[in-house]
Amino acid sequence: MAITQHTRVRDVLAIADLTDIELHELLELSHQMKSQPRGWLDALAGETVACFFQKPSTRTRVSLHGAIARLGGAPLLIRPDELQLGRGEPISDTARVLSGYACAIAARVFKQTDLETMAEHSTVPVINALSDLHHPCQALADLLTINERFGTLTGVRLAYVGEGNNVVHSLLEAGALAGMHVAVASPGDLAPDPAIVAETATLARDNGGSILITEDPVEAAAGASVVYTDVWVSMGDETEAEAHMQKLRPYQVNDELMRVARPDAVFMHCLPAHRGEEVTAEVLDGEQSAVWQQAANRLPTEQALVYALVTGDWTGKEHAR
Numbered sequence: 001m002a003i004t005q006h007t008r009v010r011d012v013l014a015i016a017d018l019t020d021i022e023l024h025e026l027l028e029l030s031h032q033m034k035s036q037p038r039g040w041l042d043a044l045a046g047e048t049v050a051c052f053f054q055k056p057s058t059r060t061r062v063s064l065h066g067a068i069a070r071l072g073g074a075p076l077l078i079r080p081d082e083l084q085l086g087r088g089e090p091i092s093d094t095a096r097v098l099s100g101y102a103c104a105i106a107a108r109v110f111k112q113t114d115l116e117t118m119a120e121h122s123t124v125p126v127i128n129a130l131s132d133l134h135h136p137c138q139a140l141a142d143l144l145t146i147n148e149r150f151g152t153l154t155g156v157r158l159a160y161v162g163e164g165n166n167v168v169h170s171l172l173e174a175g176a177l178a179g180m181h182v183a184v185a186s187p188g189d190l191a192p193d194p195a196i197v198a199e200t201a202t203l204a205r206d207n208g209g210s211i212l213i214t215e216d217p218v219e220a221a222a223g224a225s226v227v228y229t230d231v232w233v234s235m236g237d238e239t240e241a242e243a244h245m246q247k248l249r250p251y252q253v254n255d256e257l258m259r260v261a262r263p264d265a266v267f268m269h270c271l272p273a274h275r276g277e278e279v280t281a282e283v284l285d286g287e288q289s290a291v292w293q294q295a296a297n298r299l300p301t302e303q304a305l306v307y308a309l310v311t312g313d314w315t316g317k318e319h320a321r
């Protein structure tokens, strides 16, 4: 078997599971895999990756499939109603059993704690494909895109305007590791998790970056190179939809807010987007929008992540064709 045997199984349940060196290695490997998509076709030959999705997904589901296929592996996409979980089999038993068949498990779940249980009982790497708290796969594609646009990550100013959710938690962690300046503007009671803010503020400072939390979108966007937003109502928060929409209305990214940022600023969004809510159609479909590049970058970043975690080779050298 081509896969290196490890003593320690690595999971990525959050960007904070990576070191700054590993983050840079993954981005470098993503860049290589984007340039040579089929250069690692033997890496996972004969292996299966279990991809379990409790919530809908367009980008993550399909890009993971493509990423695993480009490593020569077989992605197995599993919906909750196809497992015995729905009939009461515990997550811990499911993770143990799946580990016997698959070389990695990617999972999109409602609760981060379910991922933690999975990782605790799995003997193969577990990858967070989005939870209530984090979206690390998205942040990897975001950083690759920013690096492609500006030639660096260090010192780049990113303004996130919207709800303090899973996407911004991963952006805060990634930005802090990369020495970026990340400013987040949210209504007070929809601000990011204070524990994540505190940890990333220290880490950002150590890496020459900074974290700013404010309620003022203009303060966040002033002088930014990247203006980022996400939906006002995340999957699983539907009961709070009305309250969120009302509180977040002043946080729309529109031409007026984009003018506060640098003239060469880009607009980013993890997608799916709601034109006329968190972003205007003019901005999303306008010249400054980087969203299609960002979405396309999901594939090479996931290819690099799955490869590194399963093979233990973060440089890509061991299994390059």
Ligand code: CP
Pocket (backbone or CB within 6 Å): 056, 057, 058, 059, 060, 061, 130, 138, 270, 271, 272
């Ligand atoms: N951005 C993102 O994760 O999209 P999906 O929900 O379509 O996977």
Ligand code: NVA
Pocket (backbone or CB within 6 Å): 130, 165, 166, 167, 230, 231, 233, 234, 235, 270, 271, 272
């Ligand atoms: N915050 C959004 C991201 C979707 C990719 C959600 O969790 O629904």
